[in-house]
Amino acid sequence: MRVLIVEDEVRLAEALGEIMKGQRYSVDIVYDGEDGLDYAMSDIYDVIVMDVMLPKMNGFDIVRKMREEKNQTPVIMLTAKDDTADKIKGLDCGADDYLTKPFIPGELLARIRAISRRQGEVVLDELKFEDLTLSLSNYSVSCNGNSINLGPKEFDILKLLMSNPNIIVPKEDLLIKVWGIESDAEDNNVEVYISFLRKKIAHISSKVAISTVRKIGYRLEVPNC
Numbered sequence: 277m278r279v280l281i282v283e284d285e286v287r288l289a290e291a292l293g294e295i296m297k298g299q300r301y302s303v304d305i306v307y308d309g310e311d312g313l314d315y316a317m318s319d320i321y322d323v324i325v326m327d328v329m330l331p332k333m334n335g336f337d338i339v340r341k342m343r344e345e346k347n348q349t350p351v352i353m354l355t356a357k358d359d360t361a362d363k364i365k366g367l368d369c370g371a372d373d374y375l376t377k378p379f380i381p382g383e384l385l386a387r388i389r390a391i392s393r394r395q396g397e398v399v400l401d402e403l404k405f406e407d408l409t410l411s412l413s414n415y416s417v418s419c420n421g422n423s424i425n426l427g428p429k430e431f432d433i434l435k436l437l438m439s440n441p442n443i444i445v446p447k448e449d450l451l452i453k454v455w456g457i458e459s460d461a462e463d464n465n466v467e468v469y470i471s472f473l474r475k476k477i478a479h480i481s482s483k484v485a486i487s488t489v490r491k492i493g494y495r496l497e498v499p500n501c
């Protein structure tokens with residue numbers, strides 16, 4: 277799960293970020309409305325947590341702009357006070373839910389889970405490709421009864437590859453979607469994790485291979501014998 281936090285109260289933003297990382301979510305944080313809109317429009321997030329009162333552009337305007345541009349990423353608005361007019365305005369602008377400050381982190385996490393469950397009619401519990409099955413609930417991959425656990429980055433990479441089977445997934449996409457826009461991770465970070473994944477896939481005796489497409493990226497396929 278990839279979450280964007282748009283909040284100008286730095287301590288609150290960072291505390292929320294730590295709580296979400298504790299849930300193994302990938303988190304990006306921005307501190308003003310203009311960055312909020314830019315990041316939101318990248319369309320790489322599963323949920324956005326957004327304050328209303330922000331420098332440069334307020335949360336209502338960001339959500340309205342996102343929806344005008346056909347960006348449907350779910351947004352949970354953080355309203356400063358228990359102000360019914362603000363809640364109505366937020367929902368009218370296209371926000372999916374709201375939470376009144378101060379709130380307990382557990383409630384925000386519960387709402388994030390609820391919203392991500394609502395996304396799409398069918399909640400997938402696993403992805404399949406050839407003899408591989410990736411469990412989305414317990415971070416493991418299996419083949420013919422053999423199963424092995426994956427680390428968070430390995431899981432994110434394999435999920436992306438299995439969501440795009442037989443097509444090339446560019447290295448830059450993996451960097452942005454797994455490590456985040458602001459990360460200083462480089463190509464060789466991707467290569468290291470791909471090599472971990474190859475070993476794990478071989479360990480459970482799968483026919484599937486992660487092929488390297490030189491200078492472009494990777495493709496999940498079953499090589500011809």
Ligand code: CA
Nearest residue numbers: 284327329330
């Ligand atoms: Ca604020």
